[in-house]
Amino acid sequence: MFDVTQSLSNLKGIGPKRKTVLLEHGISTYYELLTYFPRRYLDRNFTKDIILKQGDVVTLLGSIVDSYIVHGKKSRLLVGFRTLNNERINLVFFRGVNFFQKLFAIDKKVVVSGKLEYFRGYQILHPEYEFLSDADDPEDSIHAGRIIPLYPSTEALKEDGLDSKGLRKLIHQVLEAGTISENLPSKFIKKRKLLGRDEAFRNIHFPDTMETVQIARKRFAYEEFYYFQRLLLYKQRERQKVKRLLWPLPKSPSRTNLEKNLPFELTEDQKSAVTTILSKTNSDSPSAFLLQGDVGSGKTITALLVGLHYIDNHIQVVFLAPTEILARQHYQTIYKFMGNMPFLGIELLLGGENKKTRAEKLSRIKTGESNIIIGTHSLLQEDVIFSDLGLVVIDEQHKFGVDQRETIRAKGKNPDILAMTATPIPRTLCLTLYGDLTLVNIKTKPKGRKPIDTRWYKEDRRAGVYNSIRKYVSSGRQCYIVYPLVEESEKVDLESCTVAYENLRTTVFPDLKIGLLHGKMKSVEKESVMEKFKSGEIQILVTTTVVEVGVDVPNATILVVEHAERFGISQLHQLRGRVGRSDLESFCILMTGDSISEEGRDRLEALVASNDGYYLAEKDLAIRGPGELLGVKQSGLPEFKIADLVVDRELLDEAKEDASSIPLDDPNEVSELRIRFSEGKFLFAN
Template identity: 65%
Template sequence: MILREESYREIHFPTDENSLDTAKYRLKYEELFYFNLLIEHKKKEREKIKRVLWPLPESETANKVRKNLPFQLTEDQNSALQKIKELTNKEQPIAVLLQGDVGSGKTLVALLTALRYIDNQIQVCMVAPTEILARQHYQTILSFLGNMPFLGIELLVGKEPKKNRYEKLYRIKKGDTLFVIGTHSVFQEDVYFSELGLVIIDEQHKFGVDQRETLRSKGKNPDILAMTATPIPRTLCLTLYGDLDLLTIKSKPKGRMPIQTKWFQEDRREGIYKSIRKYVSSGRQCYIVYPLVEESEKVDLKSCIEAYEYLKHEIFPDFEVGLVHGKMEVEEKDRVMREFSKNRIQILVSTTVIEVGIDVPNSTVMVIEHADRFGISQLHQLRGRVGRGDQESFCILMTDSKVTEDAKVRLEAMVNFSDGFALSEIDLQLRGPGELMGVRQSGLPDFKIADLRKDSNLIELTREDATLFGNPGDLEKEEIRGRFSEGRLLFSN
C-alpha cells in the first residue's frame, strides 16, 4: 500500500487514472480502518463493565404472556429473543439494536425481554418519540398482560396534573414502579430510578446522542435495547451502530396479506372515492394523509384541515370522518384515536402523526395525498399503518400529473417493493446517508473521502481488519483522535 504523502500527491496531481484510484483506495482504507478501530475499542471498554444482575433468570410472567398469545411468535422474533437471552447471560452490559420492518412485532419482543428484568425487581424504562406512540405502547403492553396481576407499570408523558406526576415520580424513585413508558419527559432531572436495569429506546434515530446518554446515566450501566421500524441499509448499520449487536426481524406474523400499492393521479380521484366508499360500507376503515396542517401561501398543497371539512361534508357525509394532527391538544388526539380504534370513526384524515406505532387492524385503505412530497422511508412507514389484520389492504399514492424524476423513482419503488430493507437501499442511493439519517440526530461520522454509498465492500474489509489487526493504542495519536468523536457512536461508556 502506498504511503499517505504519496496518496495526497496523487489525489491533487495524478500521474494517471490507475494511480489516482490507488491513492483514493489507500486514503479511504485508512479512514475507515481507524473508524472501525474506534468501534472495536468501545466494544472492549464495555467488556470491562459489569451488569446489575447476571445471568438474568427466566420470567414466569413472560412465559404466561407467550402461552396466552392468540398466535405463534415468528421465527425472527424467537431468534431475537434467544440472542438477547444469550447476551444477558454474560456479565457485560448489553447494547442491542433491534430493527424490524413495520408490523414485524418488535414491541412484543421488547415486552418479553423487559419482563425478565421486572420479575427480578429491576426497573425498565421504555421511551418513544411521540406521546401517541408512547400511549400506543402502553395500551398494547397492557393488552398483552391481560388480567395478570401487574401493578408496577406507569405512563409518564409531558402534560399531566402536577399531583399525578409527583406521585408517579415518587413511585418510580422508590422502586414501586418497575416499568416506565414515556416520552422525552423521562429525560428530565426530576426523574430518578431506584434500580434501572434496562433502557428501551423506540425509534432511536429520533433521539439525539445526548438524550440517549442522559437516560442511560439514570442507571448503573443499564442494558440498552434500541429499536427502529425504519430499516437501515447495512453499510449505515455498520457505520452508525457497529458497536452494537444488530438483530433483525423481517418476517411478519402469519395470516397477513401483502399490501397492494398503487400510484394514481388526479384524474382517478373520483374512482378512488368510490373505492373508499365501497370498503367503508363493508365495515372497513380508511386513512387519508396530508403533508400540511394549514394552507400555505408558499406551497400549493391542500391542508389537512381544509381536506377534512371537504371530505366530511361533501364527499362522505354519511360516514363518520375524524381529524388528527400534530397541533391538536393531546386529549383531543387521544379521543379521536380511541374512536377510530373502536370503528366509531370510519375515515381518519391525518398528517404524519400516525406515521409510527398506530395499530388498527380493521383499517385496510391508506390514501397518501401529494405522495411525491414524501421520502421513501416515510411513505413506507405510513403504508405500514394498514395490512395489520387478515384482510387485503391497499395503499394509494396520489399525485398531480407532473412529478420530478426523483419523485417518480420513489413512487415506482413503493409500487414495486414491499420490503423495507430493499427500499432503504434505494433511499440511500437517492438521498445519501446524511439526509437519510439526519446528520444532527444520528451522529454520522464526517468522512472526508470514504463514501457510504459506494464503499460498502471496503467498510466490511476494514471492519474485519480492525478486529484482527487493530492496535487500540493508535487511538491515542492526536491525528486519529481528532478525526472521530467518541460521542458519535450510539452509546459511549
C-alpha cells in the same frame, strides 16, 4: 519526512489575519490543511486549436478586451474575452453586475470554463474563472493548463485571498516541504492495492488525470473506514470495562405465563431474537442491541418478553418513544398483554400532565413500585429518578440524538440497551452507525398477514379512488388519508391538510364520519380522535405524518397518501405499515400530480413493486444518501471527510475485516482513538 501537525504559521504568506480566518474554518496545522479536500475539479487542460461549437464545455486561456452593461428588461454585464486564437467570446453576468465589471479589468489574463452558447456571437453565462499573473509566473502552472482542484470556500476566506487559488498555493508549499509519513499498516496497503499516503495527498490536490483523483480518494476513504472500525473496537473494549450491576433472570415465570396466554403464535424470528438477546445478557458487562424489524413484525412484544426477565428480578425497564401517540400505543399494547399481572406496575409518563399526577408517578418510579415505565422525552427530565433501571428500550431510536440516548442510559445502573427501529437500515449503515451494537433482525411477519396492494395514481383517477374508499368504508372498513408535513412549509402543509379535511367532510363524504389528527392539536384532543378511530366511531382519518409510527388499528385497510412524491421511500413504507395489520385485504394508494421528477418516479415505482422494507431501505440509501435517509441532525452519522457510505460499501467491508484482524494494544493508537472518539474524526494526523 516532516511533522504534519506543525502550525501553519511556518508557511510563507500566513500572517495573523489569515491564521485567524483559517482557524475559524478548523484549519490550524499542515495536516488540517492537507485534509481540507477539494469539493470538485476543473479540467483546465486548455481547449486549443479547435473549432468552437455551440453546446461544447470549454476551458480557454485569454485576456479581457472590454466590458459594458446592457440595460433592458433585466440588466446584464457583457465582458469581452479574446482567446489565444483571437476568437471573441462574451462572458455574460446577470448577477453581481457591478462587482464583476470591477473584477474583469481590461488586459487581465484569465482562464474561463463553461458551456459555449450562441446569441449574436459566442457567449458563456456566468463562467468559472481564474485570473493569472501578468508576468510569466512559474506558480501559474499549479492553477492552469491542468486538472485543478476547487476547494470549499466562504466570503471570509475569499476576502483574505484564500479562494481556491490561494489555498492551492498554501497546499503546494506544504507538499514541497518533504515526504509525508505513512500511518496505515503496510500489509493492508499491499493487500488492498492502496496508494501510499504521501502520493495520495499529492494526487488528490494536484492530479494528472481524474483517474488518479479516484485512486487517491480510495486510499483516504479506506483510511477513514479503517480507523472508524478501530474506534468501534475501542468503544466495545471500553464498554466491556464497565461491570454489570443488575442481572436479568435466566428463566422468567412472567414470560412463561404471557407466552401461554398470547392470542397468537410467535414467529420463529421473534423467538430467535429473544434467545439471542438473553444469551448476551449473562456476561458481566452490559450489552447493547439493535432490534431491527419491518413495520408490523412484532418488535414490542419481543422487547416485552426480554424485559420480563429483568422485571421478575425487580429490575426496572423503560420504553422510550419519540411521540406521545407511539408511547400510548406501547402502553396500551403492554397493558393488554400484562393487565392480569397488576403487580408488575406499568406506568405511562408524558409531558403536560398536572403536577399532582406527575408527582405520584415519579414517586412510584423512584421507589421501584413501577417496573415498566413508558414515556416520551419527558423521561429525560431531571426529576425522573429510577430505583433500579436495568434495561432501556429505545423505539425508533434514530429519532433521538446521541445526547438524549446517553441521558436516559445514565439514569440507570449500567443498564442494557435495546434500540429498536421499524425503518430497516441498510447493512452498510448498520456496520457504520451500530458497529458496536449486536444486530438482531426480525424479518418474518406474523402468520395470516397479507401483502399490501400498493398502487400509484395521478389526479385523473381521484374520483375512482374516492368511490373505492366509499365502497370499503360502507362495508365496515376504515381509511387513513395522509398529508405531508415538513418543517420548511409546516404552516402551509397544515393549512392544506385542514382545508382538505373540510372538503372531504362537507363535499366528498358528507354521509361518512371523518376525523382530523395532526401534531399541533392538544394531547387530549389527539387522544380523543385516536380512541374514536380505534373504536370505529371515525371511519376516515385525515392526518399528517403523525401516524407514521405506532398506530395500530387492524380494521383500517386503506391508506391514501397525498403528494406522495414529497416523501422518501422509508417514510412511505412506514406509512404503509399503518394498514395490513390483520388478515384483511389492504390497500396503499399513492396520489401525485401529473408532473413528477425522475427521482420521485423511481421512489414510487419501488414502493409499488415491493413490500420488502430491507430492499426498499437499500433503494432509499442509493437515491438519497445516508444523511437524508436518517436525518443528519439526529442520526449520529460519523462525519467522514471523504468516504461515502453508498459508493464505498465494499471498501467498508474490507476495512472492517482488516481493522478487526489485529489487536488493539498500541498505547499511542489507543490515545489517538480516545481523541478521535471525542472529536468524531477518522483521518489520523500520525
